[in-house]
Amino acid sequence: MTMISHDVVIVGAGLTGMRAAIEMGPGVDVAVISKVHPVRSHSGAAQGGINAALREEDSWESHAYDTVKGSDYLGDQDAIEIMCREAPSDIRQMEHWGVIFSRADDRRIAQRPFGGAGYPRTCYAADRTGHALLHAMYEQVMKRRVKVYTEWFLTSLIVENGECQGVTVLDMASGELVAVRAKAVVFATGGYGRVYLTSSNGLVNTGDGMAVAYRAGAPLMDMEFVQFHPTTLKSNGVLITEGSRGEGGILINAKGERFMSKYAPNAMELASRDVVSRSEQTEINEGRGVDGCVLLDLRHLGRDKILERLPQIRDLAIKFAGTDPIEVPIPVRPGAHYSMGGIKVDVDGATPMPGLFAGGECACVSVHGANRLGGNSLLETIVFGRRAGTAVNRYITGRAMPIPGDHHLAAQRDRIHTLMSRSGGERGNLLRHELGTVMNTDVGVFRDEKGLMEAVAKAREINDRAQSLWVMDKSRVFNTDLTEALEMQNVAELAQTIAAGALARKECRGAHYRNDHPGRDDANWMKHTLARWTPDGPELSYSAVTVTKYQPQERKY
């Protein structure tokens, strides 16, 4: 068994993880651990942009107001203010670090309008902003020679006396388990979109960090808030950017009706994501869908405009849906897109567990509350990745390297040995399919008590079954069958917290919509849900939302 040491270990090499690593002070021995190579991280899939009040006519206060309102007043306003105030400097720093932003006529960073924003403040790099940021961030990681352990899979957190002292990981190439002790650990492991059957997320987005932290005793916050993107491809959940509607694409049902006129007569297809997703799901549920989908019609834009403005979308539709949008509408449906919830952290990324920090989609600060605005997720990764780095520098100063016992690694060795020695049973990915179906149906766009109670029970049952999966692959080398089984255990863990939080929350707020409890209920439910692990499933408690100067109002666009 191997034990290595670093002052700081960061798990996850997307935007948050790499940003935190770059922030480490001189002389700090930092290592980044990731189950995929940094540039494969899901940050790169973000298309639209990143928000900041860069222009003199705009203000960070206006950005904060839009974010608070978009969060349906569940976001913590102190955190939102910090994010919006610091955004311009972070964006400009990324620009100096080499991000190739699209440019305005005055040669400054170009910005475009986005849903829910009162000013065009979304900076972008064509339609691949996340990709531009991710690759530039990795350039900085190479420049600074940050140590990265690629394809190391997180298996557990090392906690002694309530203090986080490192992690255990599986080195996928060799199949060896490694204990990495550290004075501080930062989780930057991304979202849990793969809990759902239909998701725009990459297959790696299995919420590993959240599940591992949760099992180790760190609370998860607001897990029931899952953003569903209105236009994901039926075949595989691949995202069709909002830009396709921005360019004039319309949504029609089986009868050819432009149904958004019933639900959002003013904003139509450009209403907020939760509204459009619910409208689509209503059409589908009431029998006006087409094979479980509605249709995104771009035909009236004409061949030239499609080729000029939406070439990648056309390409995606042809390749992944087998339809050329110049000739036929694209079948789309709502798909899980973003996890508003995550490991509870403060504005410096510190979790309630000493020594454990978190940032980005795996964390919940909370800046997104009940609904995230487009362009704020990339921003969160950079602002709070940096802040977590700063806080970790402070935290480790003067701290000695902990000396955890061997039993942490031994426990993981036993866990994996048990999985590997089983010669029959359920296959992880088939069980994941079963779980995803339940989550789609009962913890999806629309929710009610009956469905949620079933989902809670089912998630519990699936979690039990996930403890005895069958790993067919018996090799030590790059055993992805094994890591997929571990991922299945992670999504099953998280599904319980999502379903339990949703069952308890008897109101509609942002992305959480209860058919049986219409309307937002600020008197009883303007509070965060906290889920703590117990052997009998999640234990829920609640905490207050921080309000600075934005009092709750009805959310209308």
Next chain:
Amino acid sequence: MRIEIEIERSNPAEGQPARFETFRVEVPRHITVLDTLIKLKNEVDGSITFRRSCRSAICGSCAMRINGRSGLACDTLVEDELHRFGHLRVQPLAHMPVMRDLAVDMQPFWNRVEAVNPWVETAPEREPAWPVERETLMDQAAVDEMDDTSKCIMCMACFSACEVSDVDTRFLGPAALAKAYRVVADPRDERKQERLTALNEVGGYWDCTRCNQCVQACPKDVKPMEAIVHLRREAINAGLTNTAGSRHITEFIKIVRSEGRLNEGRMPLKMVLSDPKKLLSVLPLAVDMLRHGKLPSPIHPPIPRVKEVRRIMDKKAK
């Protein structure tokens, strides 16, 4: 539809050499190669090993050789492959050691990328202090110049397809050189000359044979070879004219300007005259060519209306 897929399986670390294994599976019509592999892994053989994540051609994980062509499994349709080749055969990328099945050790690729110092370099005194008050001003035209190369997702398909990499492990390869051009073309970078000089060596931009395999293979239309050509142009314009590659271009242009077409009798002559060792090495070949009536006269009449060609070429020179 019911299909057959041949997968190259191997596990060198555990002593299993490469062999093809054939699977027969029922799949929907519009399935991708990646989804077929996932289906097989879930339902038939969990030990089939490959990388994958985004399924939408942005993360770059699932590049492999599909019927010999290096590309992404997630954006390749099974039906198209069967139509084009009559069969479906997947193999790991070339030019890197195989870890297992379709997963290769990426280190040789990343070593090359890191070798070009692929980051925008600003002198430390010009690094902006925090908080950063303003961005660099830049024209959209400059952004556009970097558009192709900045689309790269580092999927390694071009490196696998690269024909020079078939014969020379020193060659940095298409992705790394495209990345180098992405930085050279960046108006914010302050090490342009240094970069061009460093890559003016063995393994750099002159070693590309312009076979276009990388351009053809790239799933994101990065056109790496075009970036390499741009590096050559930048190098010559920056005065780096001491290489055979640069002489080849400039002499080529001179000959065509004078005669309207390339005279292969003069081209090698110009190339070897500066290098006595080379001159000696080509002598036997020249004798042999003479014997076959293949040695073109170094003196050639120009084409009719050669003045028009000269006008075109001189116009550029102005």
Next chain:
Amino acid sequence: MKLKYAYYTGCAAKGVCPELDQATQAVARALDIELIELTAASCCGAGVIGELEYDTQLAMNARNLAMAEQLGLNMMTICGTCQGVISRANVALQHTATRDRINQGLIGNGGIYKGTTGVLHLLWVLVKEFGLARLEQAVTHPLTGLRVGPFYGCYILRPSEYLGFDDPYNPRSLEGVIRALGAEPVDYSGRTKCCGFPIVLENESNAMKMVGAHLLEAKGNGADCLVTPCPLCHMNLDLYQGKAEQEMHRKIGLPILHLPQLVGLALGLGPEALGLRRNMVDAMQLAADVGAT
């Protein structure tokens, strides 16, 4: 209707490979294809001029294309490299703004280019316009038993978006011609690969490793000879074959035929008419074996 083309020889067929021009003209006569040679056409730039001066190369090709356009004919090339460069130029020149910009530089010359000329390689002419069935009928001396490795070269295949003819990974046109002539195509992976010619002066060793690998693979798969639609590939595979043998420490001795030379043999044209004596690797014996005299 009689096929008629503006004939663009390119530089190699006027320099180091006169046998290519000679064989092309002989085959065209035999197949009753009329060729009007563009004697004042310049070098296409071979992608080399374009490396330094993209617009110059484009303008030179606009001038060449304009000559064919003025004749009201499509252009026929006999060089894979010329085909690649001119095809690509022609695609670029379909954009009005580009064409206008380039035409500025042509004013005062023989005329501007309107963008209406097609460019076809001899190989494509045979497959698409003459027709393989007709070619098969024209064969008087079928090359029965001859095993021929097709060697496409890069620029007639890639990047395919500018060419739009063969599948760049699984081309069929040379195989079709070989079959029509009564010979048997040999499959080998090198058939779509690079001959290394563009770096032969810069990095001869790499170029020779490429040549050697393809020749040995083809020979290993039973090829009696290779046929290529590109004289630059021909140079590297034929003229430099001795060097490749040194690099690989192996005797190879594989005859390399220009496309019209192979076609000519099946049409009963003699080695002299096809300039076979100029091939560096002996092709005379092969001609004798298939009954050409």
